[in-house]
Amino acid sequence: MSSAQTQALPQPKPGVKEFIDKVIAVLIPIVVEFLRLLPDGLVFGVALLSLLSLCTSYGVLLFSMFELMILQRLFAGFMGSIAPTGAGQNATAAVCQNGFAFPNMLRISMVDSIGKASTFPSSSMFFLVGIVTYVISSIQHFKQEITTLGGDVNMRTTIASSLSVLFILFMFIYRINYGCDSFGNVLLTMILGLVAGVALVIQNLALFGRNGINILNLPLLISATEAGKPMFVCAPTSV
Amino acid sequence: MSLTSASGLIGNTKEYIYRGIQQLPLILSLTSFFLTVTTGSIAHATLFGGLTVNAFIYAANPVFTR
Numbered sequence: 001m002s003s004a005q006t007q008a009l010p011q012p013k014p015g016v017k018e019f020i021d022k023v024i025a026v027l028i029p030i031v032v033e034f035l036r037l038l039p040d041g042l043v044f045g046v047a048l049l050s051l052l053s054l055c056t057s058y059g060v061l062l063f064s065m066f067e068l069m070i071l072q073r074l075f076a077g078f079m080g081s082i083a084p085t086g087a088g089q090n091a092t093a094a095v096c097q098n099g100f101a102f103p104n105m106l107r108i109s110m111v112d113s114i115g116k117a118s119t120f121p122s123s124s125m126f127f128l129v130g131i132v133t134y135v136i137s138s139i140q141h142f143k144q145e146i147t148t149l150g151g152d153v154n155m156r157t158t159i160a161s162s163l164s165v166l167f168i169l170f171m172f173i174y175r176i177n178y179g180c181d182s183f184g185n186v187l188l189t190m191i192l193g194l195v196a197g198v199a200l201v202i203q204n205l206a207l208f209g210r211n212g213i214n215i216l217n218l219p220l221l222i223s224a225t226e227a228g229k230p231m232f233v234c235a236p237t238s239v
Numbered sequence: 240m241s242l243t244s245a246s247g248l249i250g251n252t253k254e255y256i257y258r259g260i261q262q263l264p265l266i267l268s269l270t271s272f273f274l275t276v277t278t279g280s281i282a283h284a285t286l287f288g289g290l291t292v293n294a295f296i297y298a299a300n301p302v303f304t305r
Binding site: 030033034037038041042044045046048049100102106108110113131132135136139156157159160163164167215216 | 251254255256258259262265266267268269270273274275276277278279280294295
């Protein structure tokens with residue numbers, strides 16, 4: 001009965017199966033390289049964007065990235081003196097190593113150099129969760145501008161939050177699946193990163209003002225009455 | 240800061256920028272991916288779409304990644 005059912009199932013053509021295998025064989029190393037490069041590539045990409053556009057908010061974002069790395073080092077130093085734990089069983093594997101790799105196996109990673117690798121909190125997860133939280137919470141400060149410009153704040157927030165949660169979940173599964181970090185380490189790191197991201201927005205708001213966290217580069221709305229300037233309204237003509 | 244650590248810092252920064260520029264298609268692609276995910280911006284999404292095609296051609300070709 002079962003053998004007859006097996007025979008009845010349509011088998012993929014050998015050509016199609018080979019093609020799918022080839023596509024997967026090409027895709028997986030690229031995606032792994034993409035995820036491995038993500039924290040350091042992001043630092044480089046934002047540095048390049050801020051340099052080319054001379055945009056304050058990207059400069060402040062870059063500054064916050066360095067702050068996150070220093071925070072991770074401080075946490076790791078503190079936790080390491082109490083209980084040096086957190087790395088997964090496969091932490092030294094190539095897929096778990098952040099940064100730019102050279103053909104001679106030399107590796108340069110700013111996230112692991114300024115921060116501290118293979119310890120609690122996980123350097124790459126702390127950095128990514130912190131930055132994602134930073135951007136999402138900074139957008140929340142521009143609800144009025146988005147609404148005035150005709151955008152739907154709720155839809156944008158929902159899309160951004162859903163995509164960010166999916167992205168963090170994907171990174172979580174990736175780090176656990178390849179044995180880069182232990183489960184508890186990643187989970188607690190995510191909570192710490194979340195707190196750090198929100199705290200950095202509050203800090204930058206106080207230091208640089210609203211313009212410093214304006215990631216979307218929206219024109220800021222300032223109330224004329226708050227600025228102490230007279231407000232003129234067009235009167236209806238009598239003609 | 241000693242002269243040795245200062246030269247080490249400059250050397251590492253130079254190598255970092257050198258490798259970053261070598262892998263620029265991937266870097267730009269992942270930066271736009273990150274901005275798409277976190278801001279929900281369609282402008283970044285289209286940029287990511289275009290750059291991803293470029294990044295895949297780059298990454299699949301061993302001439303560029305050596």
